[in-house]
């Protein structure tokens with residue numbers, strides 16, 4: 001018998017039953033909801049059904065969370081969205097990380113931070129970046145509103161087992177190359193639908209060498225390459241991160257958990273449906289130029305010339321360059337930016353802020369920008385470390401935690417035509433606001449863009465630092 | 467949700483790649499309750515300019531009566547927002563034909579009676595060419611797994627599970643209710659063997 005993969009083990013340990021047609025009914029260990037879950041709660045109410053397992057359901061205010069002046073929310077719409085979630089949490093007896101909770105933050109930051117996310121669990125949330133939690137070796141994937149209602153009502157979900165794909169990143173990444181660059185690199189290589197239908201397991205020495213923050217960034221972006229979920233096998237780094245977190249098992253319970261978790265990694269000889277190998281040394285700080293995350297290049301590269309592309313690609317590239325206001329053939333570096341954003345569930349954790357601060361320390365930003373930590377606890381820690389001073393002294397705005405300018409639902413928008421260097425995950429048309437032009441990159445690269453006022457290679461700025 | 471097995475309607479080409487859910491419905495419309503209808507917001511920033519004026523050569527504006535869309539790869543990628551499907555369904559779209567779909571979008575679509583029909587890229591290109599700038603009558607046959615245009619049959623792929631669900635208009639919650647005992651037994655066994663999996667605090 002061939003060995004079992006991490007995915008096999010997670011799948012089989014959560015399968016309540018399997019129908020003849022191949023659909024599995026999976027038990028859901030953690031269900032996270034947010035303001036956007038209003039459709040699902042409405043469906044539940046229409047049936048008059050209760051939440052099946054309130055103890056396993058957690059509510060977080062993030063998408064609409066104002067990042068300033070929380071006591072005076074002007075928009076009636078935003079107030080209503082937040083109040084609706086509060087009311088649903090109260091009705092169903094859910095633990096709510098509300099706007100004023102000291103642990104409030106982006107759902108994919110709060111889950112891990114609170115020890116709600118653990119190895120060996122299934123985690124669902126009505127949000128595509130639920131793939132983030134796979135960094136712990138958890139079966140975590142985003143679902144739509146109908147499915148959210150199903151999980152609320154039954155604590156289970158129907159799924160077909162995805163195929164498996166292993167992305168092995170070997171070697172030592174160069175200076176200032178991190179998880180964000182690894183992710184943008186493979187997505188550019190395989191395409192924004194390159195991993196469609198697959199569960200990715202990230203492996204190799206470069207992945208093992210990542211902190212939990214880095215692994216979360218990597219798994220977070222799995223969805224941008226078309227995979228519904230990403231996984232990293234749990235190890236000592238994982239256990240150390242989880243130990244002592246508020247909702248994590250404690251004492252003897254923790255030790256028993258670690259015994260279970262240690263059995264999760266894929267067996268030697270386990271076979272994957274697809275294998276992709278990447279040499280970490282080939283990856284440079286990477287930046288997107290277009291309107292899909294697959295349109296990414298090393299910062300040393302040049303903006304593609306549609307005329308030199310096959311006709312099928314050229315149309316798309318022309319449209320993207322037109323929207324982005326870019327000249328074909330010009331170097332990427334040197335492209336002027338109007339503003340910057342550091343934050344989001346991709347790169348709003350403490351390590352991300354430290355990396356950005358290492359670039360910004362003692363320097364001034366030439367363009368305005370917003371720094372929104374991934375959670376109130378990240379904010380607190382950053383302030384204890386004095387990072388807030390670095391951002392403020394550089395001329396950037398230091399604000400409260402939430403999704404903020406990643407999606408702009410709370411009003412933090414990039415004006416039409418403005419170019420934004422952003423540590424987020426989607427450079428889709430209009431993602432940061434109608435007509436907004438987004439370039440995705442690591443937080444260190446965003447910091448460098450802030451200092452230079454243009455897209456630039458962060459590496460020289462880090463010489464002798466970090 | 468009521469099921470269906472054959473739909474005949476006007477097919478329209480939207481020959482773009484990567485039409486993500488942020489484009490299908492911009493985030494700013496997502497606080498609207500479903501009861502108000504989402505059709506008006508479908509592809510809003512493509513259909514309307516910054517001042518709310520109609521963009522005349524946007525295909526859907528030229529042919530607002532279309533009910534079948536044909537597009538290039540990776541349709542519905544991105545955000546899990548089911549509102550993207552609501553916008554399509556409320557507008558009157560019954561089927562989208564593309565070489566690939568975002569996974570979450572596709573399951574959301576099936577949950578709302580919208581067909582995500584995966585078709586080989588070269589066939590999609592043939593279809594796009596056949597439709598040109600106009601519309602043509604197209605017949606979508608779920609049982610047969612084919613799109614019929616003129617007298618040409620073009621096969622599409624659909625998970626058999628999803629086919630059954632679309633045809634029967636099944637509701638998952640009702641279906642799962644019959645497994646309630648198995649779920650309870652599973653939970654109790656899991657809790658007994660792996661108590662750590664329940665949140666502390």
Ligand code: SF4
Pocket residue numbers: 062063106107108127129344345346402403406407425
């Ligand atoms: S930070 Fe952005 S990507 Fe992450 S959950 Fe919020 S809106 Fe979604």
